[in-house]
Amino acid sequence: MLQIEHLTKVYPNGTVALKDVTFTVQDGEFLVIIGLSGSGKSTLLRCINRLIEPTEGRVLWDGANITRASPAELRQLRRHVGMVFQQFNVVKRSSVMTNVLSGRLGYVNSFSSVLGLWSKSDRERALKALERVGIADKADNRADALSGGQQQRVGIARTLMQEPKLILADEPVASLDPVLSHSILRYLEQLNKEGITVLCSLHFLDLVHRYATRVIALKEGVKVFEGLPKEIDRAKFKEIYGEEAQEVRATTVEEG
Amino acid sequence: MAARLSSNPSKRSSITAGLLSLILPGLGQIYARQRYRGVIVLFGAFLAVLIAFWYGVPAWYAAPAVLWLWNVWDAVGAARGKLRSAFLPLLALLVMGYGIGWQVTGIDFSALIRNLDRATSIVIPMFHPDFFSGVETTNSAWAPVEVPCGPNPPEAVNTVNGIHVAISPNCGKLNQELTVQASGLWPDTPTNIQWATPIGDILPLGKGFITDLYVTTDAQGNLDTTIHIPPSALSAAPDPTLPLEHRIYLVQSRPRPGFQLSENGGYVVQGIIQTIFLALISTTFGALGAIPISFLAARNLMGGHPLTLSIYVIVRTLLNILRSIEPLIIAIIFVVIVGLGPFAGAIAITLHTIAALGKLYSEVIEGIDPGPLEAIRAVGGNWIQMVRYAVIPQIVPPFASFTLFRWDINVRTSTIIGFVGGGGIGFYLYQWIIKGDFEAVSSSFIAIAVIVVTLDFVSARVRARLV
Amino acid sequence: MDARRFNLRRWFVTGFLLLLVAAAYGIGYRETEINPVKLITSLGKSQAILNDLLHPDLFTHQTHDTTLDIVFPVPCGSAQPTQLPDNQAHIFANVACANPGDTVSVSGTGMQPDTDVKIQWLLPNGNALFSKLARTDAHGNFTAQVQVRPINTTTGGIPSHLQALTAVPFGGLLPSQALKDVINNIIVTVFIALLATTAGTIIAAPISFLAARNIMGHSRLGTSIYVIVRSILNITRSYDSLVLATVFALWVGFGAFAGVLALTVITMASLGKLFSEAVESIDPGPLEAVSATGARPIQVVVFSVVPQIIPDFISYIIYHWDINVRISTILGFVGGGGIGFYLSQRINVLEYQKAGTAIWAIVLVVWAMDFFSAEVRKRYT
Incomplete structure (x- = not known):
């Protein structure tokens, strides 16, 4: 169980990115965070694993206080929290294999990993992760030889190496073609069904309806909605996105 | 046929490959269709043997030996279609390279420690840059003395600026003791007493007649002391027996608030100005020559005709030769030809600039x-119009950018030419470093840093606007 | 009206900048002591240097060196002159001895044809004093005028020698x-x-x-x-x-x-x-x-x-x-x-x-x- 309590983030330049956000995520949920660009979605996800330090409030995970964790404790916690990024964030000049193996860094000692010495079991695990996302044949390619969709799959494979209990996905499909969006989100859905909690920020409402078990909406750093996807009606939509907004669908592809 | 070969490139006898490589390194690889690898191995082995031979130390033959053995193994591998790791021979060559390098460059880190006192004598004066000096007010007076005594020596009293000076006796021979009395000086102030010969040489009167003699005045501004006539007082006299008027000077000085450029500071300013103009003139003439x-x-432009092509080849070759000779080398030759001075430096930097910019400009034109x-031709423009509207707009910004880049380099070169x-x-x-005047060195270091950093900044801003 | 005033200002600024640039180059010209005349007057010197630079010293030949030597007393009578040697190659002077200031004609025969000959004095103290260069003709003969100097005089009974040196290259080139x-x-x-x-x-x-x-x-x-x-x-x-x-x-x-x-x-x-x-x-x-x-x-x-x-x-x-x-x-x-x-x-x-x-x-x-x-x-x- 992940508890977010009174989370506030003020950047040094005075921007208030999050204001007193509180909610709870039960294990096994596929929680989607929606909101306009700049509404604080990315900040919220990064405050959970403290890539960004929150200004106030706390984050509790299975009772452990993440916001108070020492650097060593934080690394222990981060090992179990996978993260998927909008820009994939793979190292383009490294091989796919190295990128995937880097997900294992929290488990191995500094010395052997710096020398590039990996155990056989880690290599097998990496190959399995690549097989799961369907690009095992690309293991020896350089990451920049891959398409955007394939790079995001490398990102997911990297996350799998962590044996995560929680996945934070920051706009995982915003840089991809609509058709590819579903293939990526389906991997996340599948992982969710295997028991991994997923926190995902998304842009398109049709994707939210399709994948979310619960939705939280942010507007200028404030939580303005929490509930089931079907509860977002036209009025709610206007409230979250503003009067000018028109609903756009990510894809017209019908899925079964 | 060709397709079959390329799909199975390793169809070569591994024994033949190995034997060939044993005879001549790289030959087996070339035979096994690893042409590039073979040439590199051959070149590497050649160089390694040559260097080992040149230095004649038997131990250095280990590196080419390792390379040779590895090369046979590699040739066999190449024939079987396998590429061997070149780690070991590379390591051997590196060890040999750095080992010989260490030897011939005479690396001796103990010298850094052993000569630490020299370093401190360099570094400490660096914190006192000789750029400004204090301003002083001086107060001085003198009285005449005849040496040696003539028949009618003049009165050895004199009043200057309200200061009365009296010497007794009023004449004397070398080393004789004289009494100096003065009044009207600044009170409680050290006063330097000096001897001036008839031709104006100033001789100190302190210990051994090498150091200055300072006597402090009393509270009323009076002074009473004895001196000795310096033994060298007559050394410049045409006839030591001829009585001549010498003078004893009393000089007081007091610091005044404020600073002025010291003597060396003046040279620094002069040198820096010359440096900047040296860079300006040679960059300008260099660019004009390079166009x-x-x-x-x-x-x-030149490739079309055999005649123009040969001009192209000659010009390119000359540019390349000139470009590899540092401006300093050109400068020492021109110092012999036109003499010491900035003109020789200007010629040297200009020539080097022509070569360097000529190459860069020509690449712009080629691109x-x-x-x-x-x-432009399609809209009916003539040749001049084409140059004006299609060529110049394309080449001016990169030309300008390269010229500014050269200007930065030339400023640095001008500091050492x-x-x-x-x-x-x-x-x-250079003269201050050789003389060991590190206070002056320090002020020139500061001046160089200020000028170079400032001019770099300015040219970076101008370049950012151009591009 | 407006455009006119604008133009005037622009002209003024441009003129000022041009003046500034002209001044900079003027000062630069003086500061760097540019002297094109010197470049022309030193053309001969630079040509000689350039010629040497273009002919780098790379190789030397092995040489076969010979020295021909006669005793030449200065002044006359201070020592016994040499008897002409029997072998083929020898040098001789038109006089057997001379006084300081005299000019002596030195000849040599039986030497390597078309070869540079270095004529020198071997002084009583053992030092060599270079006199002049000559060249043998197609038959291996040469003649040259050399001057007798005061330091050639016999000292302590040891007379000066007159020598002719040749260095004939043979064999391959060696790195210099x-x-x-x-x-x-x-x-x-x-x-x-x-x-x-x-x-x-x-x-x-x-x-x-x-x-x-x-x-x-x-x-x-x-x-x-x-x-x-x-x-x-x-x-x-x-x-x-x-x-x-x-x-x-x-x-x-x-x-x-x-x-x-x-x-x-x-x-x-x-x-x-x-x-x-x-x-x-x-x-x-x-x-x-x-x-x-x-x-x-x-x-x-x-x-x-x-x-x-x-x-x-x-x-x-x-x-x-x-x-x-x-x-x-x-x-x-x-x-x-x-x-x-x-x-x-x-x-x-x-x-x-x-x-x-x-x-x-x-x-x-x-x-x-x-x-x-x-x-x-x-x-x-």
Whole structure:
């Protein structure tokens, strides 16, 4: 169980990115965070694993206080929290294999990993992760030889190496073609069904309806909605996105 | 046929490959169709043997030996279609390279420690840059003395600036003791007493007649002391027996608030100004010279005809030769030809600039986009119009950018061209370093840093606007 | 109306700027003491030097040396003159002896035809006094007029000798002493560049991280380290290697080691700045991703920073290697070792052919190294 309590983030330049956000995520949920660009979605996800330090409030995970964790404790916690990024964030000049193996860094000692010495079991695990996302044949390619969709799959494979209990996905499909969006989100859905909690920020409402078990909406750093996807009606939509907004669908592809 | 070969490139006898490589390194690899690898191995082995032979130390033959053995193994591998790791021979060559390098460059880190006192004598004065000096007010007076005594020695009293000085006796011979009395001086102030010969040489009167003699006045501004006539007082006299008037000077000085440029500070300013203008003149003339030459060195303009092509080849070769000779080398030759001074330096930097910019400019010309030229011709423009509207707009910004880049380099070069007599701050700097005047060195270091950093900044801003 | 006034102002500004530029060049012309007349008047001198430089001293022949010798008493009667030798080759004077100031005609027969003959006096003290050069004709004979000088006089009963020396080349070419010296020095030069580039790189790589804004962050400590390191790099970079070589030569003594130290410091500063710019231009995304997996800081650097910067680093190292090879050719001018010392010495004693050997060697090596690094760059970046 992940508890977010009174989370506030003020950047040094005075921007208030999050204001007193509180909610709870039960294990096994596929929680989607929606909101306009700049509404604080990315900040919220990064405050959970403290890539960004929150200004106030706390984050509790299975009772452990993440916001108070020492650097060593934080690394222990981060090992179990996978993260998927909008820009994939793979190292383009490294091989796919190295990128995937880097997900294992929290488990191995500094010395052997710096020398590039990996155990056989880690290599097998990496190959399995690549097989799961369907690009095992690309293991020896350089990451920049891959398409955007394939790079995001490398990102997911990297996350799998962590044996995560929680996945934070920051706009995982915003840089991809609509058709590819579903293939990526389906991997996340599948992982969710295997028991991994997923926190995902998304842009398109049709994707939210399709994948979310619960939705939280942010507007200028404030939580303005929490509930089931079907509860977002036209009025709610206007409230979250503003009067000018028109609903756009990510894809017209019908899925079964 | 060809397709079958390329799909199975390893169809070569591994024994033959190994034997060939045993005879000549790289030959087996070439035989096994690893041509590039073979050439590199051959070249590497050749170089390694040559260097080991040149230095004659038997131990250094280990590196080419390792390479040789590995090369046989690699040739066999190449014939079987396998590429061997080149780690071991590379390591051997590196060890040999750095080992010999260490030897011939005489690396001796203990010298850094052993001569630490020299370093401190360099570094400590660096914190007292000799750029400004204090301003002083002086107060001085003198009285005459005749040496040796003549028949009618003049009165040895004199009043200057309200200061009364009296010497007794009023004449004397070398080493004789004299009494100096004075009044009207600044009270409680150290006063330097000096001997001036008839031709104006100033002789100190302190210990051993090497150091200055200072006597402090009393509270009323009076002074009463004895001196000895310096033994060298007559050494410049044409006839030591001829009585002549010498003088005893009393000099007091007091610091005044304020600073002025010290003597060396003046040289620093002069040198820096010369340095900047050296860079300006040689960059300008270099760029002007490089423009016509760059057209001759552009392949797309000169490639059409055998005659123009040969001009292209000659110009390119000359530019390349000149470019590899540092301006300092050109400068020492021109110092011999036109003499010491900034002119020799200006010629040297200009020549080097022509070579360096000529190459860069010609590459710009080779890289111009033919599209706009076509477009101007298509609308009926003549040759001049084409140059004006399609060529110049394409080449001016990169020309300007390269010229500014060269200007940055030339400013740095101008600071050292004086080391060989080419003018600028380097001329003074080198002499100060050799003399060990590190206070002056320090002020020139500061001046160089200020000028170079400032000019870098300015040219970076201008370049950002251009591009 | 408006447009007119605008134009006037523009003209004024343009005129002022032009005046400023003209003044700058005027002062520059005077400051740099430009003197085209001198360039013309010294044309003969430069032609001679250029001619020597274009004919470098590369090879010598082995020579077969012969010396023909007769005793020649000065003044007459102070010693016994030589009896003419029996063998074929000999020299003789038109007189058997002479007094100081006299001119004597010296002839030689039976010598190597068409060969330079050096005529010299062997003085009583054993020193040789050069007199003049002659050349034998097709039959191996020569005649030359030489003057008798007062120092040729017999001293302590030992008379002066008159000698004719020939050196006939035979066999193949041998590398001259100049060529050997130049090769030795040029190898040292390349090694100075190699060691300095290596050491400079090793020091610059870690320092560059301290001079990279994105690594040092915006904390007060980080910013101050960044500013200090950057300033040190910028100030060091503004000095030419030669300036530092002079200082190091005083510190550790003249020689290649001083040059290596100076070049290392400059390489460190220059590469430190270039490296730090490469580090600053990396994509921060992978850093975030690797940190999020729970990796330690060192692992974050190795897995997300290093792969991004390696290609840039390599191309900067090659770029600086080229520069260092050039600079190491002149470090010797100020006592930093390498070919520069040899070159400046030869020019100081006016041995331009030997200087030419050194300059051609420099051109060759710089070319070869440029070619080599261009090949490496093509393949590895």
